[in-house]
Amino acid sequence: MRYGFIGVGMMGQEHIRNVQALPGATVVAIADPDATSLGAAQELAGETVSAYLSVAEMLAKESLDAVVISSPNFTHRSVLEPLWQTSLHLLIEKPLCTTVEDCLHVQAAADSHDGIVWVGLEYRYMPPVQRFLQELGVGQAGTHSPEKSSTGRVRMLSIREHRFPFLDKVGHWNRFSANTGGTLVEKCCHFFDLMRVAIPSRPVRVMASGAQDVNHLDERYPEGTPDILDNAFVIVEFENGARASLDLSMFAEGSAFEQELVAVGDLGKVEVKIPGFMELARGRQAELIVGSRSTGWPVTSEQIGAEESVRYLGAHHGASYLEHVDFCSAIRNGTAPLVTATDGLWSVAMGTAAQTSLAEGRAVTLAEIGLS
Numbered sequence: 625m626r627y628g629f630i631g632v633g634m635m636g637q638e639h640i641r642n643v644q645a646l647p648g649a650t651v652v653a654i655a656d657p658d659a660t661s662l663g664a665a666q667e668l669a670g671e672t673v674s675a676y677l678s679v680a681e682m683l684a685k686e687s688l689d690a691v692v693i694s695s696p697n698f699t700h701r702s703v704l705e706p707l708w709q710t711s712l713h714l715l716i717e718k719p720l721c722t723t724v725e726d727c728l729h730v731q732a733a734a735d736s737h738d739g740i741v742w743v744g745l746e747y748r749y750m751p752p753v754q755r756f757l758q759e760l761g762v763g764q765a766g767t768h769s770p771e772k773s774s775t776g777r778v779r780m781l782s783i784r785e786h787r788f789p790f791l792d793k794v795g796h797w798n799r800f801s802a803n804t805g806g807t808l809v810e811k812c813c814h815f816f817d818l819m820r821v822a823i824p825s826r827p828v829r830v831m832a833s834g835a836q837d838v839n840h841l842d843e844r845y846p847e848g849t850p851d852i853l854d855n856a857f858v859i860v861e862f863e864n865g866a867r868a869s870l871d872l873s874m875f876a877e878g879s880a881f882e883q884e885l886v887a888v889g890d891l892g893k894v895e896v897k898i899p900g901f902m903e904l905a906r907g908r909q910a911e912l913i914v915g916s917r918s919t920g921w922p923v924t925s926e927q928i929g930a931e932e933s934v935r936y937l938g939a940h941h942g943a944s945y946l947e948h949v950d951f952c953s954a955i956r957n958g959t960a961p962l963v964t965a966t967d968g969l970w971s972v973a974m975g976t977a978a979q980t981s982l983a984e985g986r987a988v989t990l991a992e993i994g995l996s
């Protein structure tokens with residue numbers, strides 16, 4: 625399988641490492657308008673890989689099977705335009721786009737595209753998240769079997785991410801909401817996606833409160849001072865009556881666990897705690913805790929070590945590698961993508977509703993921003 629890469633900054637280089645580790649896959653070409661990113665990626669990929677400052681030139685000259693798009697969020701829609709004229713298989717980084725309107729445009733193009741269109745919502749693939757979802761009775765293709773779960777019907781889901789601030793990016797594009805979609809789109813689309821995977825229902829209403837209280841306030845760019853939210857609480861209500869919450873802090877480097885997910889249903893409670901890369905390097909493992917409401921209220925816990933099949937660990941417990949395994953296998957077997965443009969659209973729409981809610985101080989329905 626011959627891969628090309630569009631946008632080879634931090635995440636593009638992570639994708640290159642994943643594809644290098646993937647059996648039967650070859651890194652063939654890379655494209656990025658930034659000479660520094662291109663040079664670093666070329667060094668990583670090797671001299672036999674063709675490097676282009678122009679995406680159009682790469683597409684014209686190379687024979688590829690799949691393309692991985694890791695350019696900044698606000699470029700995804702325009703970067704994709706020439707790719708719709710091909711039948712290449714596409715893996716598009718999250719968030720799908722920065723606005724619901726752009727996501728709807730991409731979703732329509734994806735629907736009539738010959739190749740597979742896959743969105744990089746890779747947190748689904750973190751091995752501790754997969755164990756958590758398994759306990760909730762969620763199958764790999766997103767099927768729900770509450771009768772096989774430890775929770776029964778999930779009524780409450782809370783997700784906490786307490787982490788380090790946003791890293792610097794090429795041309796500091798991620799310092800401004802206009803480029804990212806806002807923190808609750810850029811970063812939290814992963815968590816809104818996990819809510820939809822864990823709860824078999826449509827999100828209907830979102831309430832949020834948040835601010836930029838600590839990070840990046842002393843930074844100055846030609847465009848001005850960054851406008852990045854660094855903390856928020858979000859509540860999402862689902863059509864089936866379940867509710868989910870997100871607790872985000874981006875000035876919480878000193879956390880034993882970077883993500884904590886807790887689901888409570890009519891039968892029990894499942895919790896997973898996932899260390900960030902620093903704590904992981906210091907030897908802390910993810911923990912899964914399962915509790916029941918049955919006689920004696922039994923609680924069990926287990927540590928989740930590295931997933932053996934992962935050949936490149938990356939920054940998220942091997943999630944990107946496992947995502948590539950499924951993307952590649954869908955291409956080989958001609959099967960449907962497991963993470964679709966529609967998933968990308970909903971995760972952006974929920975983030976957009978949350979951004980609107982906190983800006984306007986009111987509850988926002990998904991229907992009013994065009995999804996129902």
Ligand SMILES: NC(=O)c1ccc[n+]([C@@H]2O[C@H](COP(=O)([O-])OP(=O)(O)OC[C@H]3O[C@@H](n4cnc5c(N)ncnc54)[C@H](O)[C@@H]3O)[C@@H](O)[C@H]2O)c1
Pocket residue numbers: 630631632633634635636655656657658661662679693694695696697699703717718719744746793794795810
């Ligand atoms: N899945 C994850 O957990 C995860 C983590 C980090 C970033 N991302 C996503 O990956 C994407 C890239 O983020 P990053 O951290 O690598 O940023 P980055 O700034 O490190 O790299 C982006 C690269 O894209 C290039 N670029 C800009 N415009 C382009 C265009 N029109 N065509 C081709 N290349 C272009 C830039 O020159 C730069 O080299 C973003 O969408 C981001 O949200 C996902």
